[in-house]
Amino acid sequence: MLSDKSDQFPMESIYENLLLIYYSGTGNSKRVSEWILQEAGKRGMKTHIASFHQFRPDDIADFKGKTLIGFFSATHGFNMPHSMLKFLFRFKLLKGSDVFIGNTRAGMKLSKLFLPGLSGIAMYFPALIMLFKGYRIKAMYPVDLPSNWISLHPGIRSKVIDSMVEHYETLTRRYASRVLSGKSVFAKSFVLLPLDLLVAPIAVGYYLVGRFILAKTFIAGSSCNNCGLCMEQCPTQSIILLRNRPYWKFTCESCMKCMNYCPKRAIETAHSMVFLLLLVLIAFVNPYLSARVTDWVARCLNHSAVAFETICFAFQWSVALIMFYLGYRVLHYLMRFPKMNKIITYTTLTTWKFWRRYRIPDMSAHP
Helix, strand or coil: CCCCHHHHCCCCCCCCEEEEEEECCCCHHHHHHHHHHHHHHHCCCEEEEEECCCCCHHHHCCCCCCEEEEEEEECECCECCHHHHHHHHHCCCCCCCEEEEEEECCEEEECCEEECCCCCCCCHHHHHHHHHCCCEEEEEEEECCECCCCCCCCCCCHHHHHHHHHHHHHHHHHHHHHHHCCCCECHHHHHCHHHHHHCHHHHHHHHHHHHHHHHCCEEECCCCCCCCHHHHHCCCCCEEEECCEEEECCCCCCCCHHHHHCCCCCEEECHHHHHHHHHHHHHHHHHHHHHHHHHHHHHHCCCCHHHHHHHHHHHHHHHHHHHHHHHHHHHHHHCCCHHHHHHHHHCCHHHCCCCCCCCCCCCCCCC
């Protein structure tokens, strides 16, 4: 059982209230927020916790006195998810309050060594948003819980997951004790700053393009019984029923909640479609577009390198999005036919037993 190592810190707080808003797919950010909430409860603070899509201003109408606001989110493509960023841009309650920003990122474990993930701009950009809106940034804190991006890799073994969750619960409670006591906590968020800045362009590319492509890779395989759980629990309401089968819209943010929580393990990533479309794009479409853009820039813009790169990027990624959209519509249509459904399902990596799913285990020793 996990010992409560936060007891070594004073149990006082300079705040009367704690508001925690989180974005979570498979429970990482929600669990971290609950750990922090429990520490606030020990100090007698009035607390409220909610997912970003369920929060209502009336929920904190009874808050009196000084409030600490926390925003905790999963990391998607080295950035905060689009819908959570939209929530922050609209947020205007309790102006002037202290704010802390946190993120869960893909940590790993090598033997007994806990390895950090990368945040990219997942904390810095939200912190700037809130700073410009008139809030005081009190702390930023990353938590290296296991990655849930099952589209890209199998889930981590349960023994390793349990070890990581126990380790980071202890560290998170220590962090919470310091922040609730009025201390500023930034050290850990800047340790990997050079690497975070290095992947910042990837964060921008993912936000502008990559998230839309990933949204068009999810399918419901042959074991889907149309229970509707994925549609009901999707935090961005991005799954609809089309031709009597689940269909993922461009608004999907790849939080992996549907894939990891499906009781039938029916939700897959269409790896075969992805590999085929990428092959066509890399081998044929992009070279053709590059040649055409080169000719046009040479004739009209005097061989401008900047113009070439800008136009090429716009054309190539626009065509890629169109191809993935059309390819996904064809794939979704073919999934109606039982034989094609089975063929497509068996060409996904996620359908095989070794490709484990992930959800955070409930190991907390605290009420």
